[in-house]
Amino acid sequence: MIPFTDLIRAHTGEASRVRPAGEGHGWSTPALVSSDQGEFFVKGVPNRPGGRLDSARREATINPFVRDVTPTMRWQAEDEHWFVMGFDAIEGRPADFLPGSSDLGRVVEVLNRVSKIPLPAVARGWEETRWDRFATDDEKALLRGDSLTYTDVHELNFLLTEGGTWLLDWGWPTHGAPIIMPSDLAVQLVAAHHSPESAEGWVGQLEAWKASSLESAIAFARANVGLYEWQVEARPEQEWLVAMLDAAKAWHQHVKG
Incomplete structure (x- = not known):
């Protein structure tokens, strides 16, 4: 299971299936999550200062403005350990x-x-x-x-x-x-x-x-x-x-x- 399953449960419900989604190009745990609330492409990085967290926050910030060309981010969550985003899962x-x-x-x-x-x-x-x-x-x-x-x-x-x-x-x-x-x-x-x-x-x-x-x-x-x-x-x-x-x-x- 992904290490932030508990963190995202409020957005996904119970996860019935979690599949790795490639190497993620610097993302720690890209995954496809099938759950009570649907299927999401989930990306998470450790919540500690640095370029990877800055990049994740920037992606979350820009998403509402670029949804004509990129999957929609449906939710984000964070705690002291992780910053996580959940996107529409699109097969392609x-x-x-x-x-x-x-x-x-x-x-x-x-x-x-x-x-x-x-x-x-x-x-x-x-x-x-x-x-x-x-x-x-x-x-x-x-x-x-x-x-x-x-x-x-x-x-x-x-x-x-x-x-x-x-x-x-x-x-x-x-x-x-x-x-x-x-x-x-x-x-x-x-x-x-x-x-x-x-x-x-x-x-x-x-x-x-x-x-x-x-x-x-x-x-x-x-x-x-x-x-x-x-x-x-x-x-x-x-x-x-x-x-x-x-x-x-x-x-x-x-x-x-």
């Missing part, structure tokens, strides 16, 4: 980013829906700064903006169902320039064996890309290479990070011409 599969995949049109469609969401007042203080240390002052200015940004773009965070496409794991929404989200997708596509030209063919369909300047695309691409170089230096044994660095470099070369 992750996206396939490989060249020729029929999923790519759905990926573009849901990211375009994100671009239509106005920046909520609760997110005004969440300025995107993760790339600042790798950018010049002029480049930093090009990465500022009031677009709601989703920066955890990868195949496992797209949930495809018969009825729609959802974006999971809103643990670190920010606001910044519109170029950030399509650039993230482009690098992921190159890492999935697209040529940079093929990747641009897809990201070129994003409204956020159309709203961006080439100057901002180059600025972000260069800073993104710096970010991955820093991560690879810290964890050179992580082959996926090395692959992402190679993809970021290829995309940077493409956009700067």
Whole structure:
């Protein structure tokens, strides 16, 4: 059983079945809970100061504003040990980013829906700064903006169902320039064996890309290479990070011409 069964009983009733739900990308105990009150996707983190708790609280805060693109959070609970959220349980599969995949049109469609969401007042203080240390002052200015940004773009965070496409794991929404989200997708596509030209063919369909300047695309691409170089230096044994660095470099070369 999950360690916070007693904590969530007021929201779920008696749990008849609890199934692990993958590794959770940093979540301690992602699970599917079937109960008297229905089925929930449950995520919990230890209730102690730090990035994981901050991320969980941010996801809980943003959920009411992004329900057009992500499962609805129905409840949250906490005690001195745990912070827990319960979402609608939606059956689906992750996206396939490989060249020729029929999923790519759905990926573009849901990211375009994100671009239509106005920046909520609760997110005004969440300025995107993760790339600042790798950018010049002029480049930093090009990465500022009031677009709601989703920066955890990868195949496992797209949930495809018969009825729609959802974006999971809103643990670190920010606001910044519109170029950030399509650039993230482009690098992921190159890492999935697209040529940079093929990747641009897809990201070129994003409204956020159309709203961006080439100057901002180059600025972000260069800073993104710096970010991955820093991560690879810290964890050179992580082959996926090395692959992402190679993809970021290829995309940077493409956009700067």
